[in-house]
Amino acid sequence: MAFKALGELLDEALQLPVDGTLYTVPAPSAAVGLRTQALINAAAVAADGGQVDEQVLGDAAERDLYRDVLGSAHDEMVAAGVTWPALKHCAITAMVWIAQDKEAAEAFWNAAGDPNRLASNRAARRNSPSGAASSTRSRGSTSGPKAKPHAKATSRPR
Incomplete structure (x- = not known):
């Protein structure tokens, strides 16, 4: 079996509908992807009260991150008067896509970036019949060796 061309395997674009227009966000370069991942990791550490690498945040502040993550869609959105x-929601959605995956980006997009709505989506999935554990306990195995009944204890003089 030979490796297929990677372009045939990966869906390297994100389609975002804004005001009746479908914008295509192309896959970022490796450098943009790595920088975005580092920034999101630093933000998660900061949110948990940890020590943040100031250089990571400084590098992100020096660059136009939204332009980088949206690629050619950024200029199209600006020209269209979005x-x-x-534009911010599109850029953060693209960041989620870059750092995680398309499913996470879609959940973020559909929740309008509201963490409370994201949490309720997770709770709904946990409580759905397909994602929830059955409340009926499974019976133990009835095959295999049977336990011997316990012998009645007798008292012995010491």
């Missing part, structure tokens, strides 16, 4: 909240 609002700042919409």
Whole structure:
């Protein structure tokens, strides 16, 4: 079996519908992907009260991260007059896609970035019949050796 061309295996674009237009966010370069991942990791550490690498945050501040993660879609959105909240939501969605995967990005997008709505989606999945554990206990195995009944204890003089 030979390796297939990677381009045939990966869906390397994100389609974001904004105001009736479908914008295509191309896959970022490796450098943008690595920087985005480092920034998201630093933000998670900071949110947990940990020590943050100031260089990581400084590097991200020096660059136009939204432009980088949106690629050519950034200029298209700006030219079309997309609002700042919409552009920001698209950029953060792209960051989630880069750092995690398309499923996580879709969940973020559909929750409008609201962590409370994301949490309720997770709770709904946990409580769904397909994702929840059965409340009926399974019976133990009835095959195999049977336990011997315990012998009645007798008292012995010491």
